[in-house]
Amino acid sequence: MEKSSNTTGAMTPELESLFELLRFPSISTDSRHRGDVRACAEWLAGNLAAMGLESRVDDTPGHPVVLAKSEAKPDRPTVLIYGHYDVQPVDPLELWDTPPFEPVLREGRILARGATDNKGQLWAHALGVGAVLREEGDLPVNVILLFEGEEEVGSPNLGAYLEAHKDELGCDVIAVSDTGMVAPGVPTLGYGLRGIACCEVKVSAAKSDLHSGVYGGAVANPATALARLLATLHDANGRVAVAGFYDGVGLPEEWEREAWSALPIDESSILKETGAPALSGEEGFSSWERLWARPTAEINGMASGYQGEGSKTVLPSEAMAKLSFRLVPGQDPGDILAGVRRHFEERAAPGIRLQFVEGHSGEPYFCDPRSRHGQAACEALREAFGREPVMIREGGSIPIINTFRRVLGVDTLLLGLALPDCRIHAPNENFTVENFEGGIRMNRALLRALAKA
Ligand code: BES
Ligand code: ZN
Numbered sequence: 001m002e003k004s005s006n007t008t009g010a011m012t013p014e015l016e017s018l019f020e021l022l023r024f025p026s027i028s029t030d031s032r033h034r035g036d037v038r039a040c041a042e043w044l045a046g047n048l049a050a051m052g053l054e055s056r057v058d059d060t061p062g063h064p065v066v067l068a069k070s071e072a073k074p075d076r077p078t079v080l081i082y083g084h085y086d087v088q089p090v091d092p093l094e095l096w097d098t099p100p101f102e103p104v105l106r107e108g109r110i111l112a113r114g115a116t117d118n119k120g121q122l123w124a125h126a127l128g129v130g131a132v133l134r135e136e137g138d139l140p141v142n143v144i145l146l147f148e149g150e151e152e153v154g155s156p157n158l159g160a161y162l163e164a165h166k167d168e169l170g171c172d173v174i175a176v177s178d179t180g181m182v183a184p185g186v187p188t189l190g191y192g193l194r195g196i197a198c199c200e201v202k203v204s205a206a207k208s209d210l211h212s213g214v215y216g217g218a219v220a221n222p223a224t225a226l227a228r229l230l231a232t233l234h235d236a237n238g239r240v241a242v243a244g245f246y247d248g249v250g251l252p253e254e255w256e257r258e259a260w261s262a263l264p265i266d267e268s269s270i271l272k273e274t275g276a277p278a279l280s281g282e283e284g285f286s287s288w289e290r291l292w293a294r295p296t297a298e299i300n301g302m303a304s305g306y307q308g309e310g311s312k313t314v315l316p317s318e319a320m321a322k323l324s325f326r327l328v329p330g331q332d333p334g335d336i337l338a339g340v341r342r343h344f345e346e347r348a349a350p351g352i353r354l355q356f357v358e359g360h361s362g363e364p365y366f367c368d369p370r371s372r373h374g375q376a377a378c379e380a381l382r383e384a385f386g387r388e389p390v391m392i393r394e395g396g397s398i399p400i401i402n403t404f405r406r407v408l409g410v411d412t413l414l415l416g417l418a419l420p421d422c423r424i425h426a427p428n429e430n431f432t433v434e435n436f437e438g439g440i441r442m443n444r445a446l447l448r449a450l451a452k453a
Pocket of ligand 2 (some may be wrong): 088117152424427
């Protein structure tokens with residue numbers, strides 16, 4: 001194992017246990033890893049039990065849920081800590097510097113798939129709880145840990161699980177570390193998440209590929225037809241051109257705009273982080289507004305025709321694209337997908353067949369961070385990172401968060417530890433030891449602060 005300079009200079013028992021967790025290839029979308037996902041759940045339940053929590057693995061129609069609870073005392077508030085132990089696929093594997101499921105320490109960073117998203121962050125919470133139990137034999141609040149194995153595939157079974165275990169999961173507030181920290185050392189409280197609606201569009205024409213000289217010009221080309229359709233998704237100002245798309249969408253509040261313009265980071269950091277030559281997006285909005293308060297339409301994948309070396313004169317028989325729409329409060333994923341379907345159907349060229357397949361979706365989330373729980377979260381962040389926290393919304397999605405609000409009736413505090421260069425979902429995902437250790441401190445401070453709130 002590579003053990004070069006981390007911030008503490010050595011492996012700690014906390015890091016050792018995180019490394020064990022990171023070695024499970026718990027890729028939820030890939031059925032070949034079903035057993036690995038379960039093994040990861042069993043490892044979590046076993047280690048949480050060893051901390052003195054009552055823990056178990058609950059089956060669902062998909063991947064299991066890990067549930068652990070401290071002894072419930074009626075005179076205390078209850079905090080539910082949510083996280084996900086499933087991870088994204090690792091491809092393209094050849095772009096990783098080290099094997100994704102063989103964690104290493106390099107220059108103060110833990111390198112592995114899931115290091116930040118979300119094993120490192122969830123394990124920091126668990127270790128914080130474990131440390132307080134070990135040192136004090138008790139916790140200042142009741143704690144429920146709920147770790148799911150299907151977040152990266154849209155949490156298809158967790159909503160029903162929440163309904164079925166509603167009483168047992170009753171709590172005063174939810175804490176989640178699965179979001180961003182705007183810069184190293186800048187504690188960040190998230191109070192919003194974009195929602196998401198996914199779909200696939202397929203265009204076909206001839207029953208097989210055709211010679212593009214023999215038939216091209218007389219039979220529709222699905223790749224061209226799809227490209228034309230996709231090009232109608234945005235207008236020239238970068239606005240989404242689907243009818244009704246912005247119905248119900250409000251502008252960020254004044255205090256939010258002020259808070260965001262005072263952030264200790266500026267938009268050029270996006271260029272530095274991504275390598276893009278210029279910023280781009282909906283006209284009339286700052287990048288923070290574009291990312292956190294505006295809905296978008298994205299093409300996530302496209303496929304059609306010949307992809308090999310040289311040229312091949314073919315009229316492909318089909319073309320497909322995978323799309324997702326990021327949503328903000330006021331938008332409903334079902335309505336959005338219905339509007340997108342209509343948009344394409346109305347514009348489909350004669351001579352093609354159009355197939356529209358709805359994918360998973362999740363609602364947007366927003367809460368007021370100036371609540372007493374929000375203040376407790378700020379206190380914990382301040383204590384753990386030694387600086388006044390900033391407040392942001394998030395561009396990413398965690399579909400279950402709004403379901404928590406609907407089913408359990410409580411707010412979620414988003415205590416993000418993911419740094420801009422942590423490369424979640426990409427090769428060389430990493431988590432700084434600093435944030436891992438800061439996360440453990442933050443959890444301990446949070447339990448205390450929530451006990452007072
Ligand atoms: N942890 C992310 C979400 C996230 C990342 C929020 C950074 C804010 C900042 C989560 O694991 C994730 O990737 N969610 C998916 C949801 C989808 C698969 C339903 C997303 O946002 O694409
Ligand atoms: Zn993720």
